Amino acid sequence: MSYLPGGLPSPHATLDDAPFWQACEHQRLVIRHCEACQQFFHPPLPFCQKCGSSDLTWKPVSGHGTVYTYTIGHYAVHPSLKGHAPYNVSVVLLDDADDVRLVSNVVDAEPPTLRIGLPVSVCFEASGEGPLVPRFRVRTANATNATETP
Numbered sequence: 001m002s003y004l005p006g007g008l009p010s011p012h013a014t015l016d017d018a019p020f021w022q023a024c025e026h027q028r029l030v031i032r033h034c035e036a037c038q039q040f041f042h043p044p045l046p047f048c049q050k051c052g053s054s055d056l057t058w059k060p061v062s063g064h065g066t067v068y069t070y071t072i073g074h075y076a077v078h079p080s081l082k083g084h085a086p087y088n089v090s091v092v093l094l095d096d097a098d099d100v101r102l103v104s105n106v107v108d109a110e111p112p113t114l115r116i117g118l119p120v121s122v123c124f125e126a127s128g129e130g131p132l133v134p135r136f137r138v139r140t141a142n143a144t145n146a147t148e149t150p
């Protein structure tokens with residue numbers, strides 16, 4: 001069961017982001033990290049968005065974060081979303097990756113539970129024909145592992 005239905009366009013890995021999607025397939029979250037300025041950045045590029053260096057690595061992160069902002073979609077912006085509204089599109093600020101924010105969905109909360117500052121943890125869901133995609137669940141007090149399931 002996936003938060004959004006199959007039939008949506010799936011991500012297609014590029015040269016720059018293929019390791020991100022490969023890690024998602026193994027239910028791991030990795031973020032581009034610059035060795036020159038020691039900063040994380042996203043989306044991945046062949047050079048650091050902050051200092052321009054190409055001395056880059058991929059670093060695993062916990063998958064913990066907080067809801068930075070969100071919106072509720074009431075309109076099916078794609079034919080496969082018909083009957084699935086309302087749905088949230090949430091921006092999650094990761095806890096351990098500087099100011100990296102991922103645009104995703106919180107799969108188990110809607111307003112008023114879904115709110116800015118809500119602690120969340122990554123989970124991975126199918127996206128039709130494409131790779132697993134990172135989505136988020138409400139983080140409970142005893143959640144210690146990003147990939148655990150409730």
Ligand SMILES: [Zn+2]
Nearest residue numbers: 034037048051
């Ligand atoms: Zn840098």
